[in-house]
Amino acid sequence: MYLISLGAGILAGLLYGFLNVRSPAPPAIALVGLLGMLIGEQVVPVAKRLIEGAPLSAAWFAQECQPKITGVTPKADEPQQHS
Secondary structure, three states: OHHHHHHHHHHHHHHHHHOOOOOOOOHHHHHHHHHHHHHHHOHHHHHHHHHHOOOOOHHHHHHHOHHHHHOOOOOOOOOOOOO
């Protein structure tokens, strides 16, 4: 995990260099970049679901992807849907 994290950091640094953004980036740019990373991570489960031929529903997205993007976990009284 440490090597993966280091590699991701190097890639981000290269991107910052190409965009002429100094590191550390201004807070707004850094936060937008982090949001982009969180959203980008969710492409994998969506792609896997499409490859499996399973439907993409708002309920599935809210259960599987939204908590990972927002950091807010579903309420305990909401039904749990698993793929």
